[in-house]
Amino acid sequence: MKNHFWKKAAVLSLLAVILLGGTAISPKQAKASSEPYMGEITMYPYTFAPKGWLKCEGQLLPIAQYSALYxxxxxxxxxxxxxxxxxxxxxxxxxMPNVDYYISTEGLYPSRP
Incomplete structure (x- = not known):
């Protein structure tokens, strides 16, 4: 039970760092888009990765093929x-059961304010 709590806390912290770049975003900076940000992580209830997304399973990727994500x-x-x-x-x-995390390998490149 203790390990499960820390794993969830680590995942939430990781998501915050990845999605927010370690900084707070004000409502004025937040913009909705129909296209995901590259590196965005979300959950899908699929048994396959949608086009432009990969399951977050710790797999190694070639830098030459995914240089922007790298x-x-x-x-x-x-x-x-x-x-x-x-x-x-x-x-x-x-x-949730049967729901996995996926990371966007395509999309808008996040910019810093």
């Missing part, structure tokens, strides 16, 4: 930082 994540979640980097591993962190 520029956002770096090798914070693994990889050698030269040829590969890893996605966050959020397996088992979902608050």
């Amino acid at each position: 520029s956002l994540l770096g090798n914070n979640f693994g990889g050698d930082g030269v040829r590969t980097f890893a996605l966050p591993d959020l397996r088992g962190a979902s608050p």
